Amino acid sequence: ARAVSVRNEISYVMVKPDGVQRGLVGEIIGRFERKGFKLRALKLYSTPKEVAEEHYKDLSSKPFYKDLVQYILSGPVVAMVWEGDGVVASARKLIGATNPLASEPGTIRGDLAIEVGRNVIHGSDSPDNGERETALWFPEGLVKWDQTLEPWLK
Numbered sequence: 001a002r003a004v005s006v007r008n009e010i011s012y013v014m015v016k017p018d019g020v021q022r023g024l025v026g027e028i029i030g031r032f033e034r035k036g037f038k039l040r041a042l043k044l045y046s047t048p049k050e051v052a053e054e055h056y057k058d059l060s061s062k063p064f065y066k067d068l069v070q071y072i073l074s075g076p077v078v079a080m081v082w083e084g085d086g087v088v089a090s091a092r093k094l095i096g097a098t099n100p101l102a103s104e105p106g107t108i109r110g111d112l113a114i115e116v117g118r119n120v121i122h123g124s125d126s127p128d129n130g131e132r133e134t135a136l137w138f139p140e141g142l143v144k145w146d147q148t149l150e151p152w153l154k
């Protein structure tokens, strides 16, 4: 039997409204699936203003804060939680640098975006924030499922 991992790291990952509007949801989810992370929660979500403000509260003194909140509220997002060893740092690598013009080709932003204010995706920047953001966006909790019980998944 395979050893059970002692780490249950999770990252809160969100396709932002521009990614949903541009039809990039499948492309983005596919990259996380192919990497091998485990999906623990997923919803198309019309974000409440308080949730957007709380999510970005550390940026509330920045000049772009108001535009940022307005952008997140401009349409539905696809909210997700991905689990796996090292998922937070790995998701940040898959996503690429904040400014899409500086993101490496091969990353989500490097391949799919141009503007920092429309950079299609969010990923938690630390395991603690992965937990905190997950609690904020999924107060209903995560879905429990065990891949090892499903041999056709590997």
Ligand code: RTP
Pocket (backbone or CB within 6 Å): 064, 068, 097, 098, 116, 117, 118, 119, 121, 122, 123, 124, 125
């Ligand atoms: P995220 O949290 O969305 O993954 O982004 P990040 O850590 O790479 O970047 P952060 O500095 O935390 O900024 C959060 C989001 O704010 C928007 N932003 N706009 N107009 C601007 O100069 C500017 N700078 C940041 C981006 O949507 C960024 O992802």
